[in-house]
Amino acid sequence: MTNAGFILGSYALTFGSIVIFAWRTVKVGKRLSADLSDEDKPWL
């Protein structure tokens, strides 16, 4: 594969951003959820 560094770098950046963003979203959601009761969570 030519230009492998740029190509693999773009995939690593994209997938890495997705993983970090999703992980932070879930983590913050769990932390906030711990302080609220189920009545405050209409999705449950």
Place this chain on the structure above:
Amino acid sequence: MTIDTPPISAATQRRGTSTPATRVIGVLTIAMTIWLGVFGLVLSPADRDQGDAVRIMYVHVPSVWLAYLAFIVTALASGVHLFGRRHSLQADRVAGASAEIGVVFMAVTLVTGMLWGRITWGVYWQWDARLTTTALLFISYIGYLAVRGLEGTREQRARRSAIVGLLAVLEVPLVHWSVKLWRSLHQEATVLGTDLDVSLDGLMLFSLFVGVVAFTLLFIWLLLHRSRMLTMIDLSAESGLNAALAQRRAEGGVSL
């Protein structure tokens, strides 16, 4: 004096913002993203002109698709808040969550585009029509998020940001058609041009399709989780304020 709050079970704490539906969407997203990696990096052929550099397209185009989609959802939710009879704050939270997702994926689009540009044009950045308008769109939504962070009541925040959300989305068609409106280094629409002619075929088109489906599912998953997260941030702020007020009243000997 401390304010007693009801104990919350460990099971509730573990649940967070997820539901059976988000778990299904999450598993589908992971499966499709793995497929995207396999098709984009291994199975799809190199391009006749661009060689292997075309593989960046399979993450670059779905990223910009997701960002456009997020900004359009922000505008729609802003419209629901601003023009709806109930001026729904939940619509405002959906708008805010969608804009956050859009900003992240617009940043990914800009950086992957720079890497692709370095291979095909020899430079990371040119003040070309498509690149410049994309950067302006990105900055506009950074501004939108800044407006959401301004001081004021939730209603004020929602109204201000809804106006910005409805104005900023007008840049999306400008960015998309910038390659037609001005002379540009950037290639024209990869799949559908203004004449609706499909310019890709075979495995390349299928790989791009896998990417678009994967990122659409990812958007739905992120939007559900982040809008619930913003709901809880608002409720936490409200309950924190109520608790502080109750504590002050109790300290001052005022009956509740």
